[in-house]
Amino acid sequence: MKLYFSPGACSLAPMILAEWLELPLEVERVNLRAPSEAFLADNPLGAVPTLVLDDGTAMTQVDAIVQYFSDLKPEAGLDAGDDLMDRFELHRWQALLTGDYHPPFGAWFGPARYTTDHSEASLKAVKDAVEQRVRNVTKQIENQIGSGTHIVLGRRTLLDAAAYAMLRWLRNFEKDLAPWPNIARFLHAMEEDSGVKAALEREKTGA
């Protein structure tokens, strides 16, 4: 199977999962500003991650893809398991990350998509507004991590990979992450992980 990715994007989440689960995964770097026809045929929204199975089936949406990877090897225990409340917790934080956290970053990186006035002042106004929103949601994640190094259940889950891919974007606002010491500890712990290191290397080399 092949994953379309872009360096620095949320496509890092399934790349980390593939390392943790030792899944055979080809990767192909895409230019999000000038997506190829072949890529758009697999994902008309031109977004990463996009996964293409060996039979040609195209799969999109980061939550669905990381869940798919985790389900390929349930014995690795990267999902919530059967406990009802554990499942609720994992899905709740997954929804917060992709529903509340990721979208304002999309607007911060590409403000022109969110206003019809493309003057410098208007684009700056969009970025300023979404930065405030990012900071508010970030506080929730900072409290959730608490004194630990995981997002939910006090152990490594697929959500650590998804959260890492998104939380590293905070360095655009505060390089030293000083306002968020728990998130800084989480990112540091992830960056010490051999699977994360390998995924980051693949992002760099595209191989």
Ligand SMILES: N[C@@H](CCC(=O)N[C@@H](CS)C(=O)NCC(=O)O)C(=O)O
């Ligand atoms: N809802 C999608 C969002 C994916 C998304 O927006 N990915 C970003 C990179 S982090 C992207 O490809 N942006 C390019 C674009 O939207 O044109 C998902 O969860 O996979």
